Amino acid sequence: MTIELKGRIDSNNASQVEKSILAQLEGKSREAVVLDAAALEYISSAGLRIILRIKKNCPDLRIVNVNSEVYEILDMTGFTEMMTVEKAYRVVTLDGCEEIGRGANGSIYRIDQDNVIKVYNNADALADIQHEREVAKLALILGIPTAISYDVVRVGDSYGSVFELLNARSFSKILAEEPEKMDFCVQEYVKMLKKIHETQVPAGKLPDMKETALSWARFMQDHLPGEAGKKLLALIEAVPHDDHMIHGDYHTKNLMLQNDEVLIIDMDTLAVGHPIFELASMFNSLVGYSELDHETIKRFQGFDYETGRRFWHRSLSAYLGTNCETKIREVEDKARVLGYTRMIRRSIRRKGLENEKTRAEIALWKEELLALLEKTDTLLFSLNELEIDAEEDRLQEVQAFVDEHLEAADCPVKAQMQIAVAVEEIFVNIASYAYVPEKGKAKVRVEVSDEPVSVTITFVDHGIPYDPVAREDPDVTLPASQRDIGGLGIFMTKQIMDDVAYEYKDGQNILTLKKRL
């Protein structure tokens, strides 16, 4: 039930207005009464009292399309605390505006040099806008650089939220226009991704991506052979709960470079969960959706299929911290299990099976999915690289990280213990000397290769250049009292490992240790 308020309401016409409202309410349900204030210019306290009286009779009363002067009055007097009061929204047209981003729930347009607007796909988007504002705020509080909308406007039949985004370019645009910046894009894309995945989210603040993935898998039960369907469900069920953040729609149109700062936008899909869910949606947007029709990515991201594939591959490699193709392929396959599941479900639900192209796509994805399910035993994976504060009390974490990989490779206990000695020596060395008196980070990368079975551990820091290998080995034949105190640790490391190599590159100390197992 909507009642229009018009012109001015003050003591001259208040009782008349009240009578007319009561006449309109006569015999109607008192639920969901809405006062439409689009044509209301002014309201005095005589008018406020009417609203208060209607509110007493209609507890769910809402006032919509309130102009800013009236809104200010309602806000000052505490009406906005007592009932839902919605402002009238500025109307914006998008004629001639460039589309700069696109997400699951809407598209982003630049309206002028400083501002962009996200237009939501569905007409009744106010709740979505509110949700996105809240999660964006949460992300910002948790340290993720993002933009928060400052205004809501009307765009055609839908709503848009307005963000300030100065001189920002999306990574899609950079990749399309300056392919030579691929390295930079991969590096920043992965850096942000890690930052998101390292962010712990307080319980209950964001939806659990595992639940969403389970709902896809349940949907798929009707579209997959019985065994395959069951396996898909079991694989997802076996993914442990994870309270770290995932973006949910992490592709290059949602990553913006604003001056020198990288921002992530389109936060409405924010969730918590295991990173495999993120990798699945990354695979889809960069590769999966365009596997059958390579033009798809061009329309969506602006760069070609090959660029998309390369960007995905290099990002995954950097994210995992390995150049090992087997490992990359392995994790990619896990991501594809979830990726195809999601795409098949989405296509069936959105377009049904009516057109030929969709049918062909679904057939391709299903074939791939069945083959993958055949050979996949778990969706879990581990990163090969750990980035950590170079401080002595983090040593345990480094040891645990290295051990995890060694155990997975069935490394003999003796070798594992020897390696632990070497790892301690090198890490403590970096923690003690690399950044003094400042602090810094160290990266520890562990890769196990099959032929011959061997492990490679790489330490990277960007501290003071120092080559431990160049140091002359101490003369261990001398009596203890005459020996040089330093240098023993690196000597032991050299003894334990089969190969120790140092390199200074791009401002980084890179120390590589190799041992055959």
Added chain:
Amino acid sequence: MEQHLKIDLHMHSTVSDGTDTPEEILARVREAGIALFAVTDHDAVKAGRIIPPLLAEGDPAFLTGAEFSCRDEEGKYHILGYGYDPDAEPIRKLVETGHGLRMNKVQARLDFLKKEFGFAFPEKELNWLFAQDNPGKPHIANLMVRLGYAETKEQAIKDFINRIHFRNEYVRPEQAIQSILGGGGIPVLAHPSYGDGDQLILGAEMEKRLQRLMEFGLQGVEAFYSGFTPRIRGELLSFAERLGLYVTAGSDYHGKNKLIDLGDTGLDEAAAWPEGLRRFLNDTEKKQKKHEI
């Protein structure tokens, strides 16, 4: 949890612009289970004479009241007076002044309507009008509709009656406050945040207004009022506490003229009452006893 009695200290009878006679008001107050009430007609104290003789054993407690319209260079005010002696000279004079100004205004409006629009009012109707305790715009408007000069009461006011602007002749707030005090009563600012009913006065402006009226002798604020939101009420209660003012509660019931329920003041009978209200009730009770003796 405390459990208090129901009170309503702001209502209008046919003595001013309400639609219930004082007798009818009493009946409704009994029905609503109100334990303490005051009839606060505009610039009139007649209900305060009519009602006490009607009160029987077990009836709600009654407090004399009135609502005086005032103005000065700073704005418009409605000032409530409570617990005064209706026969005291200052009160009688104040009512007379108010009534006189009102009658002059009615006459001026009638003259204007006749001169400007040629609306004539028959003798019989005029007699009725002037026999009213407190005739005003609504009464003239009703007459105009009855005589066919206007379609509705609202149109009569908007298109005709409001066309005349008076030279300022009014009761000043200090006059009303001093007279109420002189009659042994307590002056209280009615619906403070709404001025004389159509304004919005909040924050520092409200505080300034209260401090100025306190210099004239104002002693209380009507912080509980049917038209206030919790926010406005909260602001007034904090001013009352800080400035040491009495707190009162009133609905502004007008019978059928306005859709306000008797007893609707926003005061929660189950919650703790502010000190200013408890003090007001204590002090008026003492006053009432003194008058009765």
